[in-house]
Amino acid sequence: MKKFLVIDSSVLPDVFEKVLTAKELLRTNSVKGISEAVKKVDISRSTFYKYKDYVFGLSEGMVGNKAILSFLLKDERGTLSSILKHLSNNNVNILTINQDLPINKIANVSITIEISKMETDIDTLIENLKVLNGVVKSELLALE
Known part of the structure; x- marks a missing residue:
């Protein structure tokens, strides 16, 4: 195994x-x-x-089609909306969104996405999400 x-x-x-x-x-x-x-x-x-058969980039070795992304977001209008729009523009299907109440104007958000039809690799997607307005932190938690 x-x-x-x-x-x-x-x-x-x-x-x-x-x-x-x-x-x-x-x-x-x-x-x-x-x-x-x-x-x-x-x-x-x-x-x-x-x-060559044992070393893979994160998205290259991906066998599944689901990912869990974690964010720290500023409590500002449109922040979550811009993330969802960016995901949609990359042909990502959103399965679940979990958001905690903001503490000190920062909210913890996790989004489970289906990535089988995604138009970019997961590394690029995460890097592009990090630079959106209001995103304090963006990271990949799990890949299935």
Whole structure:
């Protein structure tokens, strides 16, 4: 049985990040083949083959189609609405919304979404949500 972990890449050897970069170069047809990709990121072919099936970006390894997002939001008109609009614009289906009462003008909100038809990857979605007006914090809690 496989066991998956989510680990901040800053604590891992840089070879894992290089494997991901090589895989992305291949996926986007930015290089002609594996030899060119590994040369570009400065790893050996054997290193690439050793890790390519075991190293994934967060959204690349996604097997399910649901995610739980957590937010800290300023208690301002339109903040939650802008998040919902952004999710809708990315073809995300909202399954549940749970919101606590604001304390010190900050509310904790969790949103469960269905992402099978999402038009971007989960990392980009979260980064785009972080910059919306009134969003203090945005993070992925779980992926199913």
